Amino acid sequence: MSANSGDRHPFLDDLTPDAMITSTLMRRPVSGREKVRRLVDAVGSLYVSQTVLFHGHCDNRSLLQYEAELGNGKTIQGVAVVERNADGSVPRVSVTFSPIDSALSLATRLGLLLEQDLGKDIFL
16 A cells, blocks of 8 residues: 655555546546546646545545635535555545536536546546
8 A cells, every 4th residue: 555645645556457436527437547547636736725624444445525626716525435455456436526516617627638538528
């Protein structure tokens, strides 16, 4: 299992080659270590600030609840669930966002940033 390295999400180094991420921002999952990394990095690049509200573990899952400010001044809340295998590797990540107006704003920006890498119709 990797250690926390500053602002970087520590689970990114632990992704399995076929890791999958699902999100309320997307119409379908994204699979593959590099694609998941690009997506998570892109989301983070759109945050002006981020505040952790809760971080905990339950069995093979890590839970992260946070609030972030987007570049357009909107506030968004996120809840990430990171699932780990027995060896510490991460096969699955799921992230939900609210409120809907902020989530749609974030999805639109991500679509513009990532449509070449992930497909034009993946984000809401």
